[in-house]
Amino acid sequence: MSSKTEVGSQEPPLMDGNVFEYLMCLNQKAEGAIELLRRLARYPALNTESFLIYEAYFREYLADLNLRVIYAIEESEEGVMLQASRMRAA
Numbered sequence: 001m002s003s004k005t006e007v008g009s010q011e012p013p014l015m016d017g018n019v020f021e022y023l024m025c026l027n028q029k030a031e032g033a034i035e036l037l038r039r040l041a042r043y044p045a046l047n048t049e050s051f052l053i054y055e056a057y058f059r060e061y062l063a064d065l066n067l068r069v070i071y072a073i074e075e076s077e078e079g080v081m082l083q084a085s086r087m088r089a090a
C-alpha cells in the first residue's frame with residue numbers, strides 16, 4: 001500500500017491509524033539494535049572510531065526516519081482538514 005495518493009485523486013492522503021503503533025514498534029526494535037551495537041563495541045576489534053561512527057549514523061538515520069513519519073502524518077491530517085473545510089464550504 002502506498003502512502004501517497006495518485007496525481008489528480010480526489011481523496012485526501014489519509015494515513016492508517018496504526019502508524020503510531022508501527023513507529024513505536026520500530027523504535028523499540030531499534031533501541032534493541034543500538035544496545036547490541038554497544039555490546040559489540042566492547043570487543044577490542046570493534047571498538048574503533050569507524051564502528052562508533054556507524055552506530056551514530058544508525059541513530060541519526062532513525063531520528064530522521066521518525067521525523068519523516070511525523071511530517072507525513074501532519075501532511076495527511078492537513079489534507080483531511082482541508083477536504084473537510086471544502087466540504088463545509090460547499
